[in-house]
Amino acid sequence: MVDFSGWHLPIHYGSQLQEHTTVRNSVGMFDVSHMTVLEIQGRDSEAFLRFVLANDIGLLKESGKAMYSAMLNEAGGIIDDVIVYANRPDFLMVVNCSRRATDMAWLAQCVTGFSCQIRERTDLSIIALQGPQALTVFQATGSQEQTQRVAGLKPFQGGYAGDWYLARTGYTGEQGLEIILPHQAAVGLWGQLSDNKVAAIGLGARDTLRLEAGMNLWGNDMDESISPFEANMARTVVMDDHQFVGSAALLAQTEKGVDRQLIGIIMQGKGVLRAQYPVHQGTKVVGKITSGAFSPTLQRGIALARIRSCTGPLSVAIRGKQVPVDRVRLPFARNGRPVYSIMPSAS
Amino acid sequence: MAEVRSNLNYAASHEWVELKDGIATVGISDYAQEALGDVVFVELPEMDQQFQAGDEIAVIESVKAASDIYAPVAGIVVAVNEVLEAEPEAVNSAPYEAGWIFKLSLSEPEAEQNLLTAEQYAALCESQDH
Numbered sequence: 001m002v003d004f005s006g007w008h009l010p011i012h013y014g015s016q017l018q019e020h021t022t023v024r025n026s027v028g029m030f031d032v033s034h035m036t037v038l039e040i041q042g043r044d045s046e047a048f049l050r051f052v053l054a055n056d057i058g059l060l061k062e063s064g065k066a067m068y069s070a071m072l073n074e075a076g077g078i079i080d081d082v083i084v085y086a087n088r089p090d091f092l093m094v095v096n097c098s099r100r101a102t103d104m105a106w107l108a109q110c111v112t113g114f115s116c117q118i119r120e121r122t123d124l125s126i127i128a129l130q131g132p133q134a135l136t137v138f139q140a141t142g143s144q145e146q147t148q149r150v151a152g153l154k155p156f157q158g159g160y161a162g163d164w165y166l167a168r169t170g171y172t173g174e175q176g177l178e179i180i181l182p183h184q185a186a187v188g189l190w191g192q193l194s195d196n197k198v199a200a201i202g203l204g205a206r207d208t209l210r211l212e213a214g215m216n217l218w219g220n221d222m223d224e225s226i227s228p229f230e231a232n233m234a235r236t237v238v239m240d241d242h243q244f245v246g247s248a249a250l251l252a253q254t255e256k257g258v259d260r261q262l263i264g265i266i267m268q269g270k271g272v273l274r275a276q277y278p279v280h281q282g283t284k285v286v287g288k289i290t291s292g293a294f295s296p297t298l299q300r301g302i303a304l305a306r307i308r309s310c311t312g313p314l315s316v317a318i319r320g321k322q323v324p325v326d327r328v329r330l331p332f333a334r335n336g337r338p339v340y341s342i343m344p345s346a347s
Numbered sequence: 348m349a350e351v352r353s354n355l356n357y358a359a360s361h362e363w364v365e366l367k368d369g370i371a372t373v374g375i376s377d378y379a380q381e382a383l384g385d386v387v388f389v390e391l392p393e394m395d396q397q398f399q400a401g402d403e404i405a406v407i408e409s410v411k412a413a414s415d416i417y418a419p420v421a422g423i424v425v426a427v428n429e430v431l432e433a434e435p436e437a438v439n440s441a442p443y444e445a446g447w448i449f450k451l452s453l454s455e456p457e458a459e460q461n462l463l464t465a466e467q468y469a470a471l472c473e474s475q476d477h
Contacts, residue, residue: 016410017385017436204384204410270432271388272408294387294410301388319406319413 004203005098007034012202019205020296023172024336027131028201029193034097037124037180038107041090042116049084049091052110052245054228056238060086064159066169069236070228071095071103072246076253077224078231079106081216085158085167092165092180094126096218110245125186129193130176130201130209132336138177141192150177171206173213173334208293211302214264214331220275221262221290221304227253230306232262232330259308262290264328264340267301271318273325277303278317281310289316297333298340304330313345349378349472352443356459357468358419363443366459371420374447375407375438378472383409386438391427392449398422400461405448407438420458422451 001010009031012019022028040049049057055069065086071079080099085092095103107118129138139147142161149161150168155175158167165180181189194200207217214232216222222231227250229237239247239254267273273292278285287307295302303325307314315322328340351357356364361379365372380386388408398404398418405416427449431437438446463471 011411012384015385017387208410271390272413274413294408 002203004034005100007097009034010202011204013200016202016204016208017296019199019201020208022199023131023174023201023205023209024297024333025132027129027133027137027176028199028205029190030128030130030201030206031125031186031190032128032178032206033125033183033186035126036095036097036100036103037121037126038093038095039090039119039121040093040116041119042114043089044114045089045091045116048111048114048116049093050242050244051114052107053082053084054237054244054246054250056242057084057086057091058242059238060084062086063088064153064157066156066158066167070222070231070233071106072228072244072250073106073224074246074249076227076246076249078218078222078226078228078233079103079224081218081222081233083169085165087158087160087165092121094180098219123182124180125183126178126180127186127189127193128170128172128176128178129198130170130172130174132174134174134176137193137196137198141189141196171213171215172209173215173331174209174336207291208296211291211293211304212295212297212331212333214304216262216304217291221306226306227258229253229258230260230262232304260287260306261309262304262306264330264332265289265303265305265314265316265325266295266298266328266332266340266342267316268324268326271301271323273301273303273316273318275303279305279307279325280315280317280322281307281312284310286310286314295332297336298338302332311345349376349381350443351376351378351465351469351472353465355443355465356419356462357465357471358417358462359471360417360419362416362419364419364458364462366453369453369456370425371422371451371453371458372447373416373419373449373451374442375416376468376472377442380439380442380446383407383411383414385410386435389431389435389438389448391429391431392424394424394427396424397454398424398451400458416448418451419462420451421454422458423454424449425452426450
């Protein structure tokens with residue numbers, strides 16, 4: 001067990017490797033109730049979220065869609081990354097628990113002049129059910145109203161069934177659900193899934209699953225000094241007809257050019273890549289690993305690394321030895337399989 | 348409760364040692380493998396290299412961290428467990444058998460004197476749990 005921003009969370013419930021493989025091959029459940037759920041209500045909810053987020057919530061025309069976004073400071077640095085669920089006219093926004101206090105203060109500061117309320121839903125838990133069998137298992141567990149709701153959802157869509165919010169989202173690269181529900185119901189659902197032989201998955205496998213899926217972790221791969229362009233998040237930034245906190249800084253970066261980028265790397269030989277290991281191009285240090293692990297799916301060391309733009313083969317210093325690595329197009333794995341492709345180093 | 352085998356000697360850094368005919372077979376204890384979590388890679392020492400007691404001799408990479416393995420006695424590497432290159436998980440599943448890591452030909456005949464007995468090692472593990 002570890003102290004995770006004040007929450008007592010298990011790294012694993014037995015074997016981290018087994019938990020990882022279970023999610024890739026069948027299904028696992030995650031208690032992610034530590035994450036902070038915010039409800040944004042009121043006339044200006046959409047205008048406010050368009051203002052504080054770099055992705056454009058206005059593009060979620062209908063209710064029942066989810067959007068991933070960075071929340072930036074004026075300098076374009078990433079305060080946090082969030083998921084917004086449109087439930088028009090209201091929105092749910094899930095933020096990192098490690099950023100809760102900072103986010104709440106920042107949102108309270110930015111909301112001035114907007115007619116909307118930000119309410120923290122401390123009455124809600126979140127259970128993530130992830131893996132190729134996640135939907136089948138849920139459909140065998142949920143009530144008729146819940147299963148009908150889930151049957152109508154496409155990936156990245158969500159909706160209410162009673163007071164449960166059911167969404168086809170996740171942090172693993174597998175299909176599955178994130179279920180936002182009252183605490184008491186969460187305890188019941190956890191027990192029911194457990195009775196149906198669904199394995200509980202700890203923080204350790206959660207981290208290797210998201211890394212294989214090429215997803216960032218705040219504090220590792222991004223922070224307040226890093227812009228979305230330096231964190232492989234350009235796709236989540238919408239600048240057209242969209243002015244938001246940090247957009248002026250991002251525009252200036254676009255004009256000047258961005259020198260640092262977040263890339264995927266994989267070891268050619270055996271071993272494990274870990275955060276903070278320096279990345280070299282020839283004899284020069286060009287950056288460092290921001291997240292690294294042994295990939296159970298690929299059976300190799302994999303990592304995200306932030307490096308200065310450069311050409312030529314890369315290597316990582318492991319205990320003083322230079323170990324060759326390949327650049328890869330992310331993600332490393334999706335839906336149970338390796339999907340990465342190695343990029344030519346000469347380009 | 349982690350298993351401590353009574354027929355073995357131990358180092359305070361959690362390696363076990365089996366001394367037989369001037370050869371020391373070395374692995375990590377059940378207590379150590381449990382603390383490390385799933386082992387995914389073992390960097391074995393090179394054959395014929397000489398080590399002093401306490402030298403870093405191998406590295407075990409688990410899902411959690413990279414951990415140095417120390418030579419519990421002085422000696423020359425005469426065997427390494429190459430099975431671990433394909434099956435590093437043997438360190439978890441059978442730490443005292445298939446999970447052995449290397450063998451040293453002893454430089455000092457009195458090596459045993461500097462090692463812990465099973466009883467002493469069990470007491471050490473218990474004290475580290477509190």
